[in-house]
Amino acid sequence: MARTLRFERHTLPFRTDFTIAGTRCLIATNSHQILSAAANWKPAATCPDGATFEMEVIVDPSMDADPDRSTHFRGLRHLVFAFLPPRSFVTYDLRRKRVHALLSSAAATDHAFWNALLLPITIGVLGTTIGVAPLHCACLERDGAGVLVAGVSGAGKSTLSAALAQRGFAFISDDWTYLSVSPSGLTAHGLSAPLKLLPDTVRFFPQLRNFSPRRSLNGEMAYELDPGGSFACRVKAATAPRHLFFLERARTSGSSVVPCSPRFVRDFFESSGERLADELTDAKAFRSEVIRTLSTYPCWTLNSGESPEVTAGALDDFLREMHHAA
């Protein structure tokens, strides 16, 4: 027996808006609980110029009886489907910049679900259609200047980010950074996603012994920590990126920093980004423009065979010398 749920004005009487990654989200829901989750984000009035997207949310207690599933994503053309634990189903319409979510009661009241899962995934999926390009890199800030750290999976971006944060860098993101364009240049946003460290990094960060690894979104076991809470580092929502580093692991000890070309930057990000649907031509063009702009920023390859702590020190020293030279 099919059950029909209608996303219509009269079924979604509660309304609010908030900003996320420089965009404005208009939200309509049947549940006042959602309004308190949305209150964690800045009021939309602080972001008058950002692009807008709509999110319609039905909280459906009958979802609580559905099987508990891990995350599952599929997409065709402009439509994307996502099952998100606990027991929720979300669809994205990239043409119309709309999100429709069917949430279990457990998800609706779980701020971690909103802040660490639903909203980051929403910006990850919709981003390029609303002026925010998700790029696979970490982002920190030192002396007001944003530092992006890119590298292939397994290069150690998260571990280096954690080490840099422990040296006093402000933490914005450790895995995905969301870049928007403003007249003054690029802005890099983080989305309060948890800092993710693999179990073997406990040898570098003894405080991890107080926590337990758990299965993360991509299925691997990892510590997922609130960077500002349990990891006790300074967290910022956004920064203006000024430097870009590509992290490479070396087999031998020592660290080196060498400049790399704009072409390398473009090739890396163009070839590592998610393939976008053919009909999303504006989104593709926007992402390419962000990458092209980023490629004009000072960029280096950081090759290191040292521990995250020593590598972070080398990067810190390099930036300090640059700062003095400037």
Add this chain to the structure above:
Amino acid sequence: MRHEDRPTYRDPLDLLRRFVPTPLKARYRVGTLPVLVETNDFSLLPAFPLETDAENRGAPALEWKLIRDPDAQDTMQSPKVLKTPSLTMIEMGPSCLVGIDHERRELLGFIGANVDAGTYREFVLPFLCLVTRNEFSTDESATALSGKKEGILDRSEP
């Protein structure tokens, strides 16, 4: 071809499976409504009569794109239909995910590995036909369709 014999699609930059090749294409006649079905699996092609009229080889009125998803191995759940003014989404768990865009006249879906040919033929396809017919019943093509009682969608209903 058994599901386990199918080559697995892997593209690290296409985690959503947007670009799964759909080399199988066939045109059907649904009343007066020409429908193009694209899929990666013969068993997902409807058991409808094919469109054979050369005069009706223009743009299809409706396009279905159905992907057999060998990585979705759950059993199907009771259907949930999410309706918005522009879209209808059907969710039966990861094994059956379908979106219908009313404006673009597209039906896009993933059918999991455990949905066998019988279940697809006896339950999923008739359900999709029913929803499709309901969604397009007010427009011109479907009006024509409803005038033909022996339309394929009608015959496919459970």
